[in-house]
Structures are given as C-alpha cells and as structure tokens.
Amino acid sequence: MFNMLVGENGEQIILCHICNDKATGKHYGAISCDGCKGFFRRSVRKRHNYVCRFDKCCDITKNQRNACRSCRLQRCIMAGMKANAIQNERDAIGKRKKPEPDSNQILELLLQSEKHCQQLRSSVIKRTEQVSYDCGKVKWKNDDQRVATLDDVGKSIHQQLALMVEWAKSLSEISKLTVEDQAALLKCTAAQVIILGVAYRSLSLNGAICLANDRLLPKDHAALIGDINCVVGRIIDELVVPMRNLGIDLVEYVILKAILFFNPVSRGVNDHEAVENARLLFLQALEKRCSESPQGCECRSGRLLLLLPSLQVVAQQMVEDVQLARLFGFANVDSLISELLLHDEKPSTDPVIIQSLASPLEDVKQEM
Amino acid sequence: MFNMLVGENGEQIILCHICNDKATGKHYGAISCDGCKGFFRRSVRKRHNYVCRFDKCCDITKNQRNACRSCRLQRCIMAGMKANAIQNERDAIGKRKKPEPDSNQILELLLQSEKHCQQLRSSVIKRTEQVSYDCGKVKWKNDDQRVATLDDVGKSIHQQLALMVEWAKSLSEISKLTVEDQAALLKCTAAQVIILGVAYRSLSLNGAICLANDRLLPKDHAALIGDINCVVGRIIDELVVPMRNLGIDLVEYVILKAILFFNPVSRGVNDHEAVENARLLFLQALEKRCSESPQGCECRSGRLLLLLPSLQVVAQQMVEDVQLARLFGFANVDSLISELLLHDEKPSTDPVIIQSLASPLEDVKQEM
DNA sequence: TGACAGAGGTCAAAGGTCAA
C-alpha cells in the first residue's frame, strides 16, 4: 500500500485511501481527501444509486475518480467509510467571505455616476446663466453677481434634487430595490445628499457655501434669506471645516454619499436587508481605500463616517428652514421640493419621485 | 418532564433540559449537555444572531439540535441559561496560541465609569421605588405596573441627565477641557447620550423601551403621553433593532457613547482639538477592538458608527417633544432638563451644569 | 486541603459554501 509520500520539505503526506489524492484527515471512518469526503456525504444524503457502465473495477485515482461514481462509492465503502457517520443536515452557516466585489470597480462606477451628474449640472448652469433673473427679493450690499438670492437658493435646491434622482438612478446597486424603496431612500436622504454636495463644493471657500448653480452664499447673509436655523453656518463649522481638516477627496466624498444614501433604517423602506447590503458594500470600499491611503492618518474611515451625524442634523434643520420659508410665503416651493424634501403626501396626483425614477434623462434636463 | 432516565447499571442519567441528550451538569444556569453548553458560549461570545428559517418552533433533540440554531439558542435561554454567566476569554490553556495584547486601559476605565453609574442608578431606583425589578426580561403585560406614565418619563430624563453628568465627570479625558467646554459637550450631547442608553437598556425588549427607572414604555403608548415625533418608535426601529442585529455589547456601547460625547463640532466648544483628540482615542479603541473580534464581522466599527446619525436625529426629535410638552404645559420641566436638554440660557442664575460639574457625588444623589 | 461544580479551552471531524 502506498498511503504515504514524502513531500518536498521532507514532511509526510498522507494519501487518500480511496483515490490516492492528498488526504485531509479521517472522514466517516476512512483516511480520505476532501473530494471523496464530499462525494460520500452527498451520495449518502441524496441516496444516489449509481450503476457502473463498465466492469465494476474502474480505476479510482485523482484524475479518474469522477469517471465512475459507482466504483468511487464502492471504494469509499471498501476503505471503511460508514454511512451512519453522516449526520442530519444542519442550519445554514453564516455566508462565506464575499468574492471580493472588487471595491475598485465599485469606486469606478461611483465616480462615473458623479461625473455624469457634474456634467449635467454644468450644462444646466450654462443654459440658465444666460437668463438673468432679478426677482428683487433681497439685494446684497456687496452686489457681487455671484452672491445668491433667495431665488437662487430655491432653484439650487430644485436642481440638486433633480440631479440627485439622476445620480441615484445611475447607481447599479439601486436596481435591486423596488421603486417604492428607491423613493423612500430618496425622500429620507435627499436633504443630506444635497448638504453633503454643498459642503464638498465649498471646501475651498471661506465663510461661504457654493450653491449648485455656483452662486455663493456667505454665512452672515444666510439669515437674511430665511436661514433661521443657521444652516449655512453649521454647514461650514460642522462639515466644511472638518472635511477640509481631513483632506477629504472626491472618491471619499462619493463613497460617503453612497453610504448615507443606502440607509437601511430610512422610513418607508421595506427591504432593509437589501439596503443594508448595498451600504455594506460601500462601507467595505471606504475602509479598504482608507487603509490603503498613503495619508491614511489613523482611523480615517471612522473619522469620515463621523461627519454623518452632523450632516443628518444639519439636513434636518435645512428642511425646517424650507418648511418655514413656505409657511411664511417667502419662497416658492415646487412639487419636487415639497415631495422629496418635505415629505408631503399627495395621494391625488402621481408622485413626482416615482415619475422621475422612471423617466429618461432628456425629460429631466427640461425639468431643470 | 423527562429530565431523568435510568441507565443500564441502574444509575440515574440526568438529561439536558435543552435537547434531552445526556447532561453533564449545570452550565450557565441550566442543566445541559456539553454540546448545548459549547453552543451557548460560542453564540454569546461571537454575538451571533440567528434567524429561524422555519416557524420558530423547531424540535430540539439530540439528532436535530443542529438543524436550527435560532431555536436552539431560544431553548437555551428558555431553559435558564444566562448570557452574563459567560465570562471573558481566558488565556489559552496549555501553550497553544494567543499572544493576547495588553488589555486596553481606556476600555477598562470606560467600563468602570459605566459600572459606577449603573450602581448609582440602581441605588436611586431602589430608593425611589423600594421594589426590585427584573429589567429587560421577557415577562411583561399591558396592565403591568411597570408601564410608564408621563411623570415617569420626566423623572427618567432628569435622572439620566444627572447620571450623565456623573458619568462625564468620571471620564479621565474630560479633565483636559475647560469647564465651559465640558458644559458645552454635555449640553450638545445630552439627548443623544440619554437615547443611546435607553436603546441599549431596551435591547431585549420587543416594541417597548426601558426608562432609567426601569419603567417600560411601549411604542403605541408613547403617543398618548406626548411623543408627537414618534421618538419611541424611531428609537426601536432605527436604533434598538440595528443594535440588536449587530449584537452590540457593553464595551462597544460605552465606546460609542464616549465617541458621540466628545464631538468636536459641538456648539460652544472652544478647544476643538482637545475634544477631537479625545474622540480619536476612543475611535482607535473601537477600531482595534472590532478588528480583533472574531472573524466574520466585517466593517463592524463602521457599522457601529453608522448608528450615530440616526441617534442624533432621534435625539433632536426628543428635544422637540420635550419642548412641546413644556409649551403646552403637559410636563414639568425642571431647570436641569431645561438647561441641559433644551439649552435654555439663564444668565441670571448660576447654571446648574457648572454647579453639577463641580459638586461632589453625595449632593448629586440627593438631587436625584 | 481536597473534592467538586462550573467556568474555561482544544481540535478532530462533523458541517456548509460557492466558483469553476
């Protein structure tokens, strides 16, 4: 019998008593390899009745063992395997390690989505810039053309919401969700997505934020146009400054946006698990990237994630600002803002969100 | 009950209360076999949360006990096994493995602070209730004396605020801050600290939260006592359930609490950097612990941190609830609540917070 | 001080997973 070999480094290699492959221990009563072990278990469990097509004396070697199941099973029994060593089926084990969904590809797709929306934004700004509107609500002392009016704010929010829907539609992970869940995510995270975008755009500014249409809104002018909750100040103090200190980059920004978007506890979401899985995907990508980053100051991913609590509260405050603005008639709140940002229910009409989720890009461009 | 058999030689054989296999003694509070003993220990240690794939009533016998881990664990608990009988991991027996890095002093101190406050809480409950409770267990009916009244809610908030100040005072990292910054942190994070504590206390409850005085507040009773913002429901849906799914443990809870407390962008904080440094210390501890925890829990630290955005918003909503309750005169809002939670400025009197930060423990006990 | 009960740990041999 040749049930033992000497390996390259002088170690002993035990061979499978059934097929002479390298054995991995004793299984069901016989020294055997993982292949024969699995084969025997499956055969017994499924009560297979194999019939040899030849003479019941097939060679069972590593390379030929799959040629005749009947003879292989016969040899398993001959080698001492016992069917009663097979136990009942057990509970499912925790899902095995993911096949590494290649976080680089995930990032690539996220960046594409981002660039797609950036281009869309640029084209819209160019188109609307030619029209000069002076709705005359508030005039700034420093009549810089780029300082935002209340109307700019409203327009900017509208644009960003429309862009956000486009962005969300372009995420491959979203296709696994029902349209209702997609809408729920959009509604629950719209304000945050907008604010995060504003903060990121404003990284190089000092004491002001940059709206979607590139108008600037200084901290101390915000109160004049209805920012009762000091949202602008809080964006700067609690988001822009920490982000700048961290030196957040575009990739980190888009991952963070995706993570906050796929919030499994968003109201109205039914399939929490699917959302959680998507979030986890991005979380893994974030942690991987941060651990590989050269400027990987310690706990980078954690510090980035810790931007989100502030973001969520500031977003909430912005929603309040908008609600108050509408209440007092300061601002024109359209149906997109009303539905996505303020969560107004309009059972009478076809919801704008569902519509937007289904409509092609060109329609959206017109809308903006 | 068939918990005993007579063996071949006339000796009595004790049976496992979980699966009826031969028992090897009492383990973690229940007569059980070695299999169930090991299963329970592993399940608790690894913070597994199993889901029954059938109807939560699987047979647990010697031959079938491995078919459903959810039901097996359920039976372990039913048979009287207690998770708190599971001790910390010890040094490996013999000389097998485990380098066992130096036990983290930061975590030790945090745990001490927590236990200190737990004891304080217990003593206050005992003093004020003179009834001993078995908090957080399965028993619980609608007409239970333990259902909270509006008064209980107010008392509970007050107690928790007082306890929080004690907790904060006991953190060694806080001594590096000025009293003003300490007060600012307390004010900005009080609501969150309270909510996180409530959520953690309520992990084993279903559809209800457990107040600081061990009164229970069911989700559907909350609206009746002024919970306009559905805070209780949101605590359960957005915090308790995710925390339970994660299998958060005490150490993770206390670190998370410390991280949220040392929020460098809290309004009124002057020395942002000192707060940031403290936060980073705990963030490092969290990431270290999560990375060392048994394999399979990917991105654990990130997932824990992602509880915080929900926490911050829910906390905000609770503050609103309290504000409204005061506005409509539903509830008696004392100066501690008013100053710490609602951020009322009272320039005329000596602020309660500064006072509490400076006063010894005995005074505080009287206060509660 | 020694027997015991109930904590802890070990590791062979069961189980399951999932790309190929």
Added chain:
DNA sequence: ATTGACCTTTGACCTCTGTC
C-alpha cells in the same frame, strides 16, 4: 447539478478556579 478547495461549527474531553 456536481465537484472539491476552503472555511465554520460541533462536542467529547480536558484544564483552571473558587468554594466549602
């Protein structure tokens, strides 16, 4: 659908620790 390399869980058996 089956295979098999690779990973997880189980439980019989053993050590350690505190108590009486």
